[in-house]
Amino acid sequence: MFLAAAAARTKHIRLGSAVTVLSSDDPIRVFQRFSTVDAISNGRAEVMLGRGSFIESFPLFGLDLADYEVLFEEKLELFDKARAQQPIRWEGRTRPAINGLSVYPPLEHHLLPAWIGVGGTPESVLRCAEYGYPIIFAIIGGQPRSFAPLANLYREAMAKYGHPMQQMATHSPGHIAETDEEAREEFFPHWLGLRNRLGAERGWGPGSRGEFDAMCTPEGALYVGSPETVAQKILLLKQNLGVDRFDLKYSSGTLPHKAMMRSIELFGTVVAPRVASLLDAAPTADLNLKE
DSSP: OEEEEEEEHSSSSSSEEEEEGGSSHHHHHHHHHHHHHHHHTSEEEEEEEEEOOOOOOOHHOOOOOHHHHHHHHHHHHHHHHHTTOOEEOOOSSSSOEEEEEEOOOOOOSSSOOOEEEEOOOOHHHHHHHHHOOOOOEOSSSGGGGGGGHHHHHHHHHHHTTTTOOEEEEEEEEEOOSSSSSHHHHHHHHHHHHHHHHHHHHHTTTOOHHHHHHHHTTTTTEEEEEHHHHHHHHHHHHHHHHOOSEEEOOOOTOOOOOHHHHHHHHHHIIIIIIHHHHHHTTSSOOOOOOOO
């Protein structure tokens, strides 16, 4: 509903999900929702499919976590058939079979752009390559450069399966302000509150300022700082992984709306042009920046 409302009020931005947890959703309805958004937005919809790092939706919809793998595998197979916009013939364990039915509404001029989100396992990378979909790595901790073997595996697997190379992207949290100090001080208490709330639910130890500061360094997974700091960090990401696109998750818990709006403004008006100029001066390909 939100994407449909945004589609009616915007003209240029692409409209998609951070992740659609396909395992606990119905792939036919997922396709129908996004094809509707695509029609309203005149072709600007895209969907990020994933298994999800959080599992609350499984018991909520009466699904057995013992079926975690088979649910995603079967539902991705069915979604892929729906996306092809041909009559569907499919059967599996997780839902009733479909015998020669078509899905409406179809897209008029193109196939629905679809990505597969990966959290860091080779099996997920290989599954994405098997279907020939673009891949987006969710890098929310650790060091982004540690994903280089997975990026290389994706390239190799795409070639092995005979698919043309698709885009690679990353998704990471961050916050931008006029200076590094301002960005960190503004973001830290809200990051910590969210980090500890999720940690208490999942059995993690408490977060700390030391952990936060380490993640804000050039080798960390938080893109927090001045426009120049964030731009240089995105350039390093491009050099380490060879990605084509960077998605910034700009909200964090209770971060005030005004601060988020300023971060978005700086990302679009300062960071993106700066990254473009850095790429022009570096021996790398273009990088697509998204919020």
